[in-house]
Amino acid sequence: MKDSLVPDPARIEDIRNETPDVVTLRLVFEDRGKMETFSFRAGQFVELSVPKAGESTFCIASAPSDRGYIECSVKKVGRVTEAVHMLEPGGIVGIRGPYGNFFPIEAMKGGNVLFIGGGIGLVPLRSLIREVLSARSDFKRLSVVYGARSERDLVYKDELDEWRTRGDMEVVLALDPGGEMEDWKGEVGYVPSVLEKRTIETKDCTAVTCGPPVMIKRVLGVLDGMGFCSSQVYTTLEMKMKCGIGKCGRCNIGPLYVCKDGPVFTYERIKEFTEEIF
Amino acid sequence: MxxxxxxxxxxxxxxxxxxxxxxxxxxxxxxxxxxxxxxxxxxxxxxxxxxxxxxxxxxxxxxxxxxxxxxxxxxxxxxxxxxxxxxxxxxxxxxxxxxxxxxxxxxxxxxxxxxxxxxxxxxxxxxxxxxxxxxxxxxxxxxxxxxxxxxxxxxxxxxxxxxxxxxxxxxxxxxxxxxxxxxxxxxxxxxxxxxxxxxxxxxSVERTMRIPKDLPSAFESDYWKEVSAACLKCGVCTYLCPTCHCFDIVDEGFYRVRCWDTCSFDTFSRMASGEDPRKDKYMRYRQRVYHKFSYYKENFGVYGCVGCGRCTKHCPVKTDIVEIVSSVDEKGMP
Structure with missing residues (x-):
């Protein structure tokens, strides 16, 4: 029997520096058959491991429509992520997954989608945005509100430029007050405040948000104030995980396990647990 | 036969x-x-x-x-x-x-x-x-x-x-x-x-635990701070518990090892970023009680407890889960 806790080796094909402490790994399974059959949906995550350092949870940053590889963006914050940052192209990591639920992209079709991200929280949204853009005509208006501490902390800078200039989506970039240089042309302010100043048509609009817990909490409040129904609002949550399959017992919020019942939740589903999460 | x-x-x-x-x-x-x-x-x-x-x-x-x-x-x-x-x-x-x-x-x-x-x-x-x-x-x-x-x-x-x-x-x-x-x-x-x-x-079974019908309602109560104040966070209750099953996965050199873990420890749900939704001791004790008497029941149809009493018997500071759970209705509702 295949052990759910045993990973498959994957080779690092490419490493891109996103920010001073975030890299994006492009990964290809050593087993070609595994690569071909590995199927996931935007919003799902993997357990990525480095021998002698351990295993951690990362959402998949690439889109299901990106065939032949997967990407994970890794911020250097602890033991495993420091080990990831030491790796070079050609290095081997272990991958288990995909795990968790996903964004209900089918249900978003035919309407507007508003993406609200903060810092490294753009990663799961990027997977969804790329997937949405691969079928652009299925959606109406697309808007991205994304903020980071400073310009150098914005991830996927080239892609943000591409989204901004393609002409069929709105991209609002914001930097935390004090994080901007003189030549900054975007917004200055925290993401929830920047969002609050905008006029957004809530009808037929799905809002999707991910970022630091304090940002998510405030964004959910702002969306509420704008008139979004809590079932139209999705967020993807982060909790410490070990197994990724609902057994190790630590990623629960009330009876919900982020690894199995999440990581994607409607605001409606987690509303009663907000004090516990944030 | x-x-x-x-x-x-x-x-x-x-x-x-x-x-x-x-x-x-x-x-x-x-x-x-x-x-x-x-x-x-x-x-x-x-x-x-x-x-x-x-x-x-x-x-x-x-x-x-x-x-x-x-x-x-x-x-x-x-x-x-x-x-x-x-x-x-x-x-x-x-x-x-x-x-x-x-x-x-x-x-x-x-x-x-x-x-x-x-x-x-x-x-x-x-x-x-x-x-x-x-x-x-x-x-x-x-x-x-x-x-x-x-x-x-x-x-x-x-x-x-x-x-x-x-x-x-x-x-x-x-x-x-x-x-x-x-x-x-x-x-x-x-x-x-x-x-x-x-x-x-x-x-001959002398002890009775009265499990509150609506444990979720007591979640925000200060009761959990009071009943866990003496807890040493030693984890004995969880290790001796026949149903506690939380585990960690760690690397010992090139060996990947799965070992027992406990919600009592302050590293249990602390993320590398420093964020921890259960950063205080009372939150972790409450997690243990809720996992057993609310979440496990909801997810698997049974309580995560068999009533062996080991957690009470071996607790260094005499934390008594029977008394604590039984008194929620009386003392634990906000």
Whole structure:
């Protein structure tokens, strides 16, 4: 029997520096058959491991429509992520997954989608945005509100430029007050405040948000104030995980396990647990 | 003799049968160590205690090991470790609470994404249970769906009925296959005696836990701060608990190891970023209570507790989960 806790080796094909402490790994399974059959949906995550350092949870940053590889963006914050940052192209990591639920992209079709991200929280949204853009005509208006501490902390800078200039989506970039240089042309302010100043048509609009817990909490409040129904609002949550399959017992919020019942939740589903999460 | 029918046999005969069926098996049973009973691997049936109080440990660790090497990460790839399951094993004289605990952890480990280690150890082990004639001072099994004469999780149940005689109950096909037809059919006198002893054993359970119907309503109460104030965060309650199953996965060099963990520790849910949704001690104690009496029930249909009372008995600061849970309605509602 295949052990759910045993990973498959994957080779690092490419490493891109996103920010001073975030890299994006492009990964290809050593087993070609595994690569071909590995199927996931935007919003799902993997357990990525480095021998002698351990295993951690990362959402998949690439889109299901990106065939032949997967990407994970890794911020250097602890033991495993420091080990990831030491790796070079050609290095081997272990991958288990995909795990968790996903964004209900089918249900978003035919309407507007508003993406609200903060810092490294753009990663799961990027997977969804790329997937949405691969079928652009299925959606109406697309808007991205994304903020980071400073310009150098914005991830996927080239892609943000591409989204901004393609002409069929709105991209609002914001930097935390004090994080901007003189030549900054975007917004200055925290993401929830920047969002609050905008006029957004809530009808037929799905809002999707991910970022630091304090940002998510405030964004959910702002969306509420704008008139979004809590079932139209999705967020993807982060909790410490070990197994990724609902057994190790630590990623629960009330009876919900982020690894199995999440990581994607409607605001409606987690509303009663907000004090516990944030 | 029809399936499920109880049979009777003498102690000497039972001993001989246990000896012969455990031939070639690894045997796990209760033994006395420094005056206290523990479940341990033993050499032979003759080493096993027949009369013992609640053991310090349960039988959990023989199915969900304290530490398992999952695999080795080598330059040539990943080499999974097989759990040591080539040998048949027999657990002798599991108390009803500990056997029942297996049926509770089965729901987690044997369901979707079956745990390979747990699954293999469950499959190669026959559980022979021994009814409790009398409950211990910390027992409250009746409050959570168990009984001193319960048979859930056992393959065979054995009950002492006096005159050095024992009633045998084949609980599963596996137990029957292992034991075969043994003993003589229990007559009505013996069956009546069995029922009397069962009633007496159930009446000996002195403690009762009143589980609140609406535990979620008490979540925000300061009650959890009060009842956990003395907690040392040592984790003993969770390690000795027959149903606590939380684990960690760590790298020991090139070995990836799965080992027991506990929600008592302040690193349990702390993320690398420093964020921790259960950063305070009371939140972690509350998590333990809610996991057992609310979340597990909601997700798996049973409480994550068998009422063995070990957590209370062994707590260095006498934290008493029976008292704490029972008083929620009275003192814990916000």
């Amino acid at each position: 029809s399936f499920g029918e109880k049979t009777v046999l003498g102690k000497d005969e039972l001993f001989r049968i246990l000896k012969s069926i455990s031939e070639g098996c690894e045997i796990i049973g209760p033994v006395m160590e420094d005056g206290k009973p523990y479940f341990r691997p033993v050499e032979g049936v003759e080493d096993v205690a027949w009369d013992f109080d609640t053991t310090v440990n349960g039988i959990k660790e023989f199915f969900f090991p304290r530490r398992s090497v999952l695999y080795e990460q080598t330059n040539d790839g990943i080499r999974p470790f097989d759990p040591e399951t080539d040998k048949k094993r027999i657990v002798l004289f599991s108390r009803p609470c500990d056997a029942r605990a297996l049926t509770i952890t089965d729901r987690l480990f044997m369901g979707e994404n079956q745990d390979r280690v747990y699954g293999a150890l469950r499959a190669n082990t026959v559980v022979v249970g021994l009814s409790c004639e009398k409950a211990g001072p910390h027992c409250f099994c009746l409050s959570v769906g168990g009984s001193p004469f319960g048979t859930e999780g056992m393959d065979v149940s054995i009950t002492a009925v006096g005159d050095d005689e024992y009633v045998l109950d084949m609980v599963t096909d596996r137990g029957k296959a292992f034991f075969g037809n043994r003993g003589r059919k229990a007559d009505s006198k013996r069956l009546q005696e069995f029922e009397t002893l069962k009633k007496r054993a159930e009446e």
